[in-house]
Amino acid sequence: MLRIDALSVNYGAVEALKNVSLDVPPGRVTAVIGANGAGKSTLMRTLAGLEKPLAGRVLFNDEDITGSKPEDIVRMGIALVPEGRSTIPDLTVEENLKLGGMWRTHAQRATSLTRVYALFPVLGERRHLGADTLSGGERQQLAIGRALMTGPQALLLDEPSLGLAPLIVTQILELVEHMARDSGLAVLLVEQNAATALRVAKTGIVLNLGEIVKSGPAREIAQDEELRHAYLGY
Amino acid sequence: MIDFIDYLLGGISSGAIIALMALALVLVWRSTRVVNFAQLGQAMFTTYIALTVRELTGSWFLGLIIAMAAGLVVGVIVHFLVIRPVKRLDTSGAIIATFGVLIALEALAAMVWGGDPEAFPPPINNSGYEAFGRIWPFSPYDLLVLASVVFLVLALSVVFTRTNVGLAMRASAFNPEVARLSGVRVNRMLALGWAIAGLVGAVAGVLVAPLSTLSPTSFDIFLVFAFTAAVIGGLDSLVGAVAFGIGTGLVIALVSGYSDSSNAPLVALVLLVLNLLFKPEGVFSHHKARAV
Amino acid sequence: MEALVQRFPGARLGVNAVTALVIWGLLTWVNQVIEPLMSYYLATAAMYATAMFGMTILLGLSGQVSLGNGALMAVGGYIFALTSMNWQTVPILGTPWNAVWSMVFAGFGGVVFGAAIGGIAARLRGPYLAGLTLGIAVGVPAIANRFPELLGGENGLMLQVPYPAGGYTSGDTSDEAVDDGGEVPLDEEPVYEELPDDFGDFDEEFTDEFGDELDSDPGDLSDEDLLTEDDLLSEDDFLSDDDFLTDEDFTTEDGFEAGIDEEIPEEDLLSEDDFLSDDDFLTDEDFTTEDGFEADIDSDAGADLDAGLDGGSEASEGADITDPAADLDLAGVDAGVDAGFAIEQWQASMAIAVACVVGFIALNLVRGRQGRVWQAVRDDPIAAAVSGISPAGSKISAFVVSSLFAALAGAVFAQILTYVGPGAFTLGLSLSLLVGIVLGGRNSFIGAIIGAVILVWLPEFVLDVSADRGWQNQITNNAPNFIYGLLVVLVVLAAPGGIVGGIQSLAGRLRGQAKSSSSP
Structure with missing residues (x-):
């Protein structure tokens, strides 16, 4: 569904991504893991259109979307949940959600909203409160909910575990995994917390200094002691 | 005591207009993080357009409508031609550029309409109502001003809080990146912010002109008043702009009443300095104004 | 040069002093050989440059957008006027007062105000600072x-400018001036103070400052004391200008004043229209366009004057010089072209001297440690703070220095106008300084000088073009500001370094091309 073909991106003078190719198939979670500075966030930002690639292509449903604007990419069906629980604290919970997918029909949006409230009941309970009143985990749910409001076919999750308690991380990721399986959503998950990510992912990709050093079934990667010591540091 | 009431009554309509002007500054600040020092230059220009239309057609209302349209257009033009290209460079560049626009607009107005103050008579009776055996400093025109301002502020608050466009504009102001990732065309929303600010400024200009006279520089002083009100309100807050716009107008009316109207700029300056010294982030905002 | 400066720490001071002295010498020579009108422009440009050296430091080096420098010029101008009017001796010291003391006090006032404003400003960022200074x-x-x-209210204050050498003279100076003239050696500029100032120039100058809001009251023209009366006339202009301000405030209490409201502005407008149709500009225009006429006068008066000066003896030139002025009056022009000659040269030499002293101080500050401190704070306040520099202190010191310069420029301005008043130090003046520094180039003193020249030259250039094309007055008078505004926007967009920055980057590119083409 989402295919990345020989992508190279410079971040300032630094080569953040070097010739990265990977596939994100529908209906499952694909996890990209690696240490801090491996180029994970750059990969996500480039896919969402926030950074311009130096070389390579991004294909979505066989259509070349390389270099498109973020607001166009999200309309095509790729939604990014950026790092750091990117909600807008000045808006209410429901306003944060309604921000997603304004171009969609009224009926579509109403359906999505119902679904998001079903997935994350706490958001429904607090729909009229300011987003600044939510806890860290609830904000992460809100950020994912906003992305789901755009009716995506592919969901990009950038470090959802950052600063959250392990239990909450597991809950959220398992929910995402269910969602992928049930509705055929393609999920690309970027994580520093490799163990948790590989538990929900089908495929694992290890990124180091902007290059893919290993890819394969998540379970294999999780059990690869050498890999863990060399790149993942646990 | 009766003096006090008189001064307050006399200050209400100018306070309401200052509120509109502060609102225009806040709308622009929220959308692009630029204080548009040309805002009242634009308003002056559109007020001249209103005057011309009024002289040609005899209709004050038509003048107002055309001025509003012109304010919309001028706002968008300034945003696209000046602010968007400059904003990428630096903030001091953006500030200087808005002053450039102000200088150019004031000169252009003087070239087209001449530099002498022109009378802009009120469309309806501007002498005070009579009640309880005396004349109060509140006229039918003041009522019209107040009604227009209340209508405009209510309309804006409905747009901002109840519509998708308003939500998109607010999101674009608070966090453009998240807005873009949600599919909002942020640049259009910013331009729309400038456009609405231009419209609000145009209304303020047409309403204030009968209270003074119209000349290319006659709104300069209102720029100071509006900036003061907007900053005290927090520069980010529409509610703050309206509240402190009216507040600033009333304080100026009181001081002018008890002493002398030439004190007005000094009053604004003192308010501004006190605010910047003791509550630089403004009363209605949690953002930082301080440098370090 | 750099090596030399590094080996001898005092050499920097010497180099800067020589630079300032050479420029002073050059400009003083230029001032001797050019026409009086040009001297007047020179004086104005030097005054602008003095103020804009401060803008270079404040905006360029310290990165603070301030519109307060026009107000700080007012501080300097008013202090100059008040001290020179009211004090016969220096307090405490008891020595006789003179203009230099007034300048010193003006500068001191600038420092005090600058420290006060800077203290607040240092806590603020970009738009807040710009708005506060606005x-x-x-x-x-x-x-x-x-x-x-x-302070003289709306009318402002007239001041007796201590024209010739020999210190400030208070009271009625007309006799003394003539007497002095006899004793003044020829290389000093004798001044014929009682002669009318050039009316045409004066108008032009005010058109520069105030657009076409200028209107003068012909009724008062009949007075004898020409120089000061001219100035008084301009005061009247300010009056009507500012009446309008009070009107405005007045009418905010609108309903309260009820019916009066509708009568007053109408009356004002009517009378203003009358004045306008009287039109000083017309005389102006005639005056400047009839080249032949002007040339005749020039040669007449100039010849007389030169002859007198070359003769070197007669102090009572006054009589000879009033003759062409009288002729001019007959010809319908209010004053003689060359009659104010010496005053303009004196104005220029005074303004140049101040500009050079200020330039010297500025060079020393900027090329020394303080310059690096300002830049460091501008570029990265946090890094500067970490390395022991106080960002607030640096910003305040930039404000203090620029205020000192602005106040001195204001004192010069007061002496050029022989007047201080609210109408002379408008927002327009502050905006002009901003325009000048942005166009010239905010990062160098050369930029400030170029900016000052542009501020003086562009209105004259527009006047010439307009004379050729036959533009209306309201176009001619406002076209310069329109061009300034557009240029400011363009410069910010395309060449943030202004003219100097543009030339530098162009030169850099050419050099780069030359290098790449010459290398194999």
């Missing part, structure tokens, strides 16, 4: 209205 630019001149007895 408020100051609009508010401070209004202080004159607060203290009408002391």
